[in-house]
Amino acid sequence: MNGPFDFTLALGDDALIAAQRLAEWTTRAPEMEEDIALANIALDQLGAARLLLSYAGELEGAGRDEDALAYLRDDRQFRNVLLVELPNGDFAVTMAKLFFLAAYQLPLYTALAGCRDERLAAIGAKARKESAYHLDHGALWVKRLGDGTEESHRRMQAAVDQIWPYTHELFAADPAAPVDPATLRSAFDETVDAVLAEATLTRPESRWAPAGGRTGVHTEHLAYLLAEMQVLHRAHPGAKW
Amino acid sequence: MNDPRTAAASVVDPEIRVITIDELGILRAVEKDPASGRVTVTITPTYTGCPAMDVIRADIRRALAVAGHPDAEVRTVYSPPWSTDWISDSGRAKLAAAGIAPPAPVPAAGVVPLTLAVRCPHCGSPETEQVSRFGSTACKALWRCRSCSEPFDHLKAL
Numbered sequence: 001m002n003g004p005f006d007f008t009l010a011l012g013d014d015a016l017i018a019a020q021r022l023a024e025w026t027t028r029a030p031e032m033e034e035d036i037a038l039a040n041i042a043l044d045q046l047g048a049a050r051l052l053l054s055y056a057g058e059l060e061g062a063g064r065d066e067d068a069l070a071y072l073r074d075d076r077q078f079r080n081v082l083l084v085e086l087p088n089g090d091f092a093v094t095m096a097k098l099f100f101l102a103a104y105q106l107p108l109y110t111a112l113a114g115c116r117d118e119r120l121a122a123i124g125a126k127a128r129k130e131s132a133y134h135l136d137h138g139a140l141w142v143k144r145l146g147d148g149t150e151e152s153h154r155r156m157q158a159a160v161d162q163i164w165p166y167t168h169e170l171f172a173a174d175p176a177a178p179v180d181p182a183t184l185r186s187a188f189d190e191t192v193d194a195v196l197a198e199a200t201l202t203r204p205e206s207r208w209a210p211a212g213g214r215t216g217v218h219t220e221h222l223a224y225l226l227a228e229m230q231v232l233h234r235a236h237p238g239a240k241w
Numbered sequence: 242m243n244d245p246r247t248a249a250a251s252v253v254d255p256e257i258r259v260i261t262i263d264e265l266g267i268l269r270a271v272e273k274d275p276a277s278g279r280v281t282v283t284i285t286p287t288y289t290g291c292p293a294m295d296v297i298r299a300d301i302r303r304a305l306a307v308a309g310h311p312d313a314e315v316r317t318v319y320s321p322p323w324s325t326d327w328i329s330d331s332g333r334a335k336l337a338a339a340g341i342a343p344p345a346p347v348p349a350a351g352v353v354p355l356t357l358a359v360r361c362p363h364c365g366s367p368e369t370e371q372v373s374r375f376g377s378t379a380c381k382a383l384w385r386c387r388s389c390s391e392p393f394d395h396l397k398a399l
Contacts, residue, residue: 047290122320
């Protein structure tokens with residue numbers, strides 16, 4: 001990434017793709033309260049995505065608005081991290097993804113709230129309050145499942161093991177960005193270590209670190225997600241409710 | 242022609258219809274340009290993804306048109322971010338009367354938050370428990386009263 005446009009676009013794409021994945025749980029969550037919770041968190045992510053993508057469009061100055069950026073780009077033009085595009089898996093995988101994402105977004109938005117760019121600072125100040133609730137929710141489930149039954153512990157640990165390699169991409173250094181993601185790593189580690197310990201889970205060794213999302217090289221899962229997300233807009237350009 | 246501030250302040254929240262946008266604290270400013278007569282209303286969302294914003298904008302323009310201000314613009318600002326501390330006392334009373342437990346004050350940064358009991362808006366008992374942090378709208382959580390067994394919404398502190 002370089003420059004505020006790329007940075008803002010990347011954050012907006014993270015939030016947008018996370019929202020779309022979480023929304024897949026709607027009507028399918030294990031209980032009614034959880035269905036409502038995941039839909040609410042998806043809505044928060046979508047709200048942040050709209051602000052970030054609208055601002056990215058203004059920074060670019062090429063006349064693209066939030067809809068053009070969300071619906072009229074192909075997978076290679078998206079800049080989200082791989083973590084958010086990974087399939088939901090079972091409920092434990094979804095909670096591992098939510099927990100790691102929130103543990104990154106909370107310090108990110110907090111740092112953004114103090115950055116020099118006024119628009120990004122306003123978005124950060126707004127979104128960090130919502131991220132705090134997401135982190136609470138994800139951490140609660142990681143603890144409940146990790147420190148639950150033998151089966152729930154096994155599946156939560158498997159989910160943490162599966163998702164952990166994808167967390168490294170969140171902190172790729174970018175000293176020129178309004179907030180250098182590398183500076184967020186210690187706050188993330190502190191949160192993750194405390195929650196995993198309480199959940200009786202083990203933090204995996206850090207070896208494999210898949211990346212590429214920030215340069216548009218994605219997993220095969222993103223194109224399918226985009227096909228579903230974009231089909232209506234592409235079939236009926238400019239349609240309104 | 243009526244005062245534009247009064248007209249805009251009378252608009253009710255489309256999802257919590259007992260409380261006005263003024264009492265909810267999302268109406269930030271109403272300014273009228275004396276030369277052109279154009280009214281500019283500034284609002285801020287409760288949550289970034291609040292789906293009621295489009296309806297609120299339309300309702301404000303309608304209320305202003307009825308009050309004799311057809312030339313109106315509604316601006317949305319995000320800073321400073323909305324806080325439940327901006328809900329007025331009358332707003333809190335109306336929420337409670339409608340069965341929605343009003344939010345506790347937001348703790349200052351650095352202060353360890355003390356969890357206060359949320360009183361049941363139906364029977365007043367402090368013996369309540371949270372069922373889910375997320376409720377029927379982005380700004381509410383779902384609670385249950387252990388005394389009267391009734392479920393209720395709680396506007397969560399933000």
